[in-house]
Amino acid sequence: MSYSMTYDVIIIGGGQAGLALGFSLKQKNIPFVILDENEQTGMSWRKRYDSLRLFTPGSYSQLHGFHLKGDPKGFPDKNEIADYLAAFKIQNELPVHREKVIRLTQNERKQFLVTTPNKIYTAKQVVIATGAFHNPCVPKVHDGTAGFEIHASKYQNPSQIPNGNVLIVGAGNTGVQIASELSKTHQVTLS
Incomplete structure (x- = not known):
């Protein structure tokens, strides 16, 4: 197990919330990393049922002004959202590491230790952005x-x-x- 560098913020979860927060932190030059267990950005959307569509129009589903392709009054499907999130990550050069977090603790200096199968990350702050319904x-x-x-x-x-x-x-x-x-x-x- 190796130790990685220390970040001001570690975001656990690379979906909409994690990417949106990462964008904001990058704008403020705050050192951060996003840890996500999925093999690619947007994968949690791709795994859902085939006919899934948002209940909100595309124009209300955009992150930080980044345009969602398609009809702004239409209701995007799961693959459109997955593609959108992947493009948002690439366009904004967000640092997403493909690692599953297996433990979160604090050391005696009140730093957070985020353990993955291969590394231990250290951070001043941690944001859990894995979604509310991760485990059915x-x-x-x-x-x-x-x-x-x-x-x-x-x-x-x-x-x-x-x-x-x-x-x-x-x-x-x-x-x-x-x-x-x-x-x-x-x-x-x-x-």
């Missing part, structure tokens, strides 16, 4: 006899879902979009 919550709701069950994080498209009635639990953006899509091929109940 899958409650145990049946005894195994109720049939097929899938969490939205594993859902890609209707071909995964067996014939029959479908119950979708959760009426947030994801639940509503999936329910709308599945209602074309299944009898759907949204709870």
Whole structure:
């Protein structure tokens, strides 16, 4: 395990929030690095279900004035957002290191130690920008006899879902979009 240089700020997570913060820190000449476990910028968007679209128009989904391609009044899909984030990182030359953070501690001097499988980074401040729903919550709701069950994080498209009635639990953006899509091929109940 090797020690890396010390930064003023380490951002854990290279999605929208991490990149936007990185942009602001760079504008102020504050030494920082972004650590992200994904193999490329925007990958967390690419892994989501095939038909995912934003609920907000493209003109409201831009970071720091960086133009999002396409109709500004249209609703970008997941790949457009992934491409946009990757282009934003490149255009602004943001330092994203492809490393998974496995531990965050503080030393006796109150510096943060950010441990990855290969390095220990040191920082005065750390920002966790990994998103609110990084680990899906899958409650145990049946005894195994109720049939097929899938969490939205594993859902890609209707071909995964067996014939029959479908119950979708959760009426947030994801639940509503999936329910709308599945209602074309299944009898759907949204709870």
